Amino acid sequence: MAKSQAYHHGDLRRALLDAALKLITEQGVDKFTLRETARAAGVSHNAPYRHFPSRSHLLGELAVEGHGMLREQLLKAIEASDGTPLEKLLAIGVGYAEFAMQRPAMFRVMFSSEAARDESAALQMERGKTFGMLELELAHCVTAGVLSCESTSDAALAGWAAMHGISFLFIDGGMQDRPLTGGRSTKQIARMVLETLVFGLRQNGTTISAQPETTKPLRKAKK
Amino acid sequence: MAKSQAYHHGDLRRALLDAALKLITEQGVDKFTLRETARAAGVSHNAPYRHFPSRSHLLGELAVEGHGMLREQLLKAIEASDGTPLEKLLAIGVGYAEFAMQRPAMFRVMFSSEAARDESAALQMERGKTFGMLELELAHCVTAGVLSCESTSDAALAGWAAMHGISFLFIDGGMQDRPLTGGRSTKQIARMVLETLVFGLRQNGTTISAQPETTKPLRKAKK
DNA sequence: AGGCTATGTTGCTGATGTCAACATTAGTGC
DNA sequence: GCACTAATGTTGACATCAGCAACATAGCCT
Structure with missing residues (x-):
């Protein structure tokens, strides 16, 4: 199971999501960066693109x-x-x-x-x-x-x-x-x-007037 | 009053805030960029720094x-x-x-x-x-x-x-x-x-039990 | 074995925030 | 009027980022 530092990662997708979650959790959303995430997962800055078409896609999955x-x-x-x-x-x-x-x-x-x-x-x-x-x-x-x-x-x-x-x-x-x-x-x-x-906040007996016409009182020809 | 395209802008601070607001309103927060804002205000990319210490300060003022x-x-x-x-x-x-x-x-x-x-x-x-x-x-x-x-x-x-x-x-x-x-x-x-x-949503007669001890039931010595 | 495809890598481009150094202007005291 | 100084803008540079392209490696299938 020792993830032999092979060329292929095994489950990079999962690792990237985890790394992103960790970064975001620990240092805020601002700190979330594809490159930083890749670094945290121990891969090159472009590896994430094999699993997510863009930064926002990764964020979306998260x-x-x-x-x-x-x-x-x-x-x-x-x-x-x-x-x-x-x-x-x-x-x-x-x-x-x-x-x-x-x-x-x-x-x-x-x-x-x-x-x-x-x-x-x-x-x-x-x-x-x-x-x-x-x-x-x-x-x-x-x-x-x-x-x-x-x-x-x-x-x-x-x-x-x-x-x-x-x-x-x-x-x-x-x-x-x-x-x-x-x-x-x-x-x-x-x-x-x-x-x-x-x-509720109603005092006994409180009612609310029928939805008043606050927007445009120009309801003439309509209907 | 014709803002003679002078070296000095007159009220760049105001202009930057307005430009930023416009950018953000029209194209979303993502589009907000110090450089883009400076461009919209017709000044160089570093002029904003004479009025705001950083991007987030400008955003904060906004x-x-x-x-x-x-x-x-x-x-x-x-x-x-x-x-x-x-x-x-x-x-x-x-x-x-x-x-x-x-x-x-x-x-x-x-x-x-x-x-x-x-x-x-x-x-x-x-x-x-x-x-x-x-x-x-x-x-x-x-x-x-x-x-x-x-x-x-x-x-x-x-x-x-x-x-x-x-x-x-x-x-x-x-x-x-x-x-x-x-x-x-x-x-x-x-x-x-x-x-x-x-x-409110209460049916006549509904009550809520006294705040239950959901967190920590270890309230012994305290008072 | 040979080849195909998925997965990673290196290198690049255009853009960004921010720093440093320089340029221009507006007020100021004389 | 005029030099001096602070305020205001500009140019240039650096590190970083997202994303593209071209290349490298490894697993899998026949």
């Missing part, structure tokens, strides 16, 4: 793998919960934010525009899978009678947005310091946001 | 200006609302997402890690100002009795996260196609998310 890692972690979080539908749902949300905090560079890659350039279809699919997990668990909550909503899809989207947003706010350094967190952990903040979503 | 633009737009959105506290609040949220959609590249710069590298204090301040607007308007809702929450700060954070998240999901192409949107506009989606937050 992003796809990241989504896989995320889902694995979410599944573990679900298992670690107390098993009630609502706690499972919250575990997904909190797990999402925790993943972002634990692997900020990877998380950023997963949603970077460069990674999306050449792997947008695959990434779309990956995001869809994750969203599916979320929506399913939310539907279970509705079935179990603990939550209610008009559209599980919309509700799941709202939840996703909330966790996606808090994740980025965290890793962008928007707030790992005191002002808003009050000493609470990421996990606690994420959970607080989710609970706010679940309980 | 990000700061972006936050200013965002707040201006939010103020306009508030004015354009029907004036009730709740509609003002919703206008802020929806306006945030709309800004992100209208200026995706700028929005990305505003939260990019590179811009944060050298201007993190200034950016922190900018984000704080925006958050302040949100929290104040939310407090007005509470005062007016249309919303209720334990902590306006937490509630505002939840709202910010939701809108920040939906904004990034939109501009990252996570969903400008049909599946989730169902043909609705950005504005409608953003509003739906906000309304979900306001109304």
Whole structure:
């Protein structure tokens, strides 16, 4: 198994992805360079081109793998919960934010525009899978009678947005310091946001006027 | 006033920022390059260094200006609302997402890690100002009795996260196609998310168990 | 054995961020 | 008016990067 420093590497593709992940994790996305990655894998600066057509393709593949890692972690979080539908749902949300905090560079890659350039279809699919997990668990909550909503899809989207947003706010350094967190952990903040979503902000009796015409009041001839 | 093609530019600093903004807006952040920016401003490739110590500093300044633009737009959105506290609040949220959609590249710069590298204090301040607007308007809702929450700060954070998240999901192409949107506009989606937050998902009677001990159950000697 | 193809390598080009040295201009005190 | 100085731009250079082309090696198939 001693990878005899042969001309052929064995599994350079895998090695490159690993090296790239390591570089990105340890030194940020900026440090990711095809050449640096090749160096880390112990091959010449052009070897990566035998496995990835371009830098963004490699990044894209990495992003796809990241989504896989995320889902694995979410599944573990679900298992670690107390098993009630609502706690499972919250575990997904909190797990999402925790993943972002634990692997900020990877998380950023997963949603970077460069990674999306050449792997947008695959990434779309990956995001869809994750969203599916979320929506399913939310539907279970509705079935179990603990939550209610008009559209599980919309509700799941709202939840996703909330966790996606808090994740980025965290890793962008928007707030790992005191002002808003009050000493609470990421996990606690994420959970607080989710609970706010679940309980809502409405004072008894509050209603919202029918979607007002804020854009263009020139709806005359139309229809 | 005819800017006589003099050796000195007059206000190169401003011109560089404008050129950079234009490049980024029109051709994406990737296209932003000190040299390209200098070219667009009609100066040599090293002139920018007389005004910005590095590429990331320029980007950072641009990000700061972006936050200013965002707040201006939010103020306009508030004015354009029907004036009730709740509609003002919703206008802020929806306006945030709309800004992100209208200026995706700028929005990305505003939260990019590179811009944060050298201007993190200034950016922190900018984000704080925006958050302040949100929290104040939310407090007005509470005062007016249309919303209720334990902590306006937490509630505002939840709202910010939701809108920040939906904004990034939109501009990252996570969903400008049909599946989730169902043909609705950005504005409608953003509003739906906000309304979900306001109304909550709770079925009457749902409670959440006291924050479970998911992290470390080793809380013995402590107090 | 002979040849084909996948995989790696060396060398190149055009572009970039940044440094150093030089050039020009705008104010300043006289 | 006029020299001096700091501010502002310019030219030239270096190391690095992504990507292209041409070449080298090794595994595999017949």
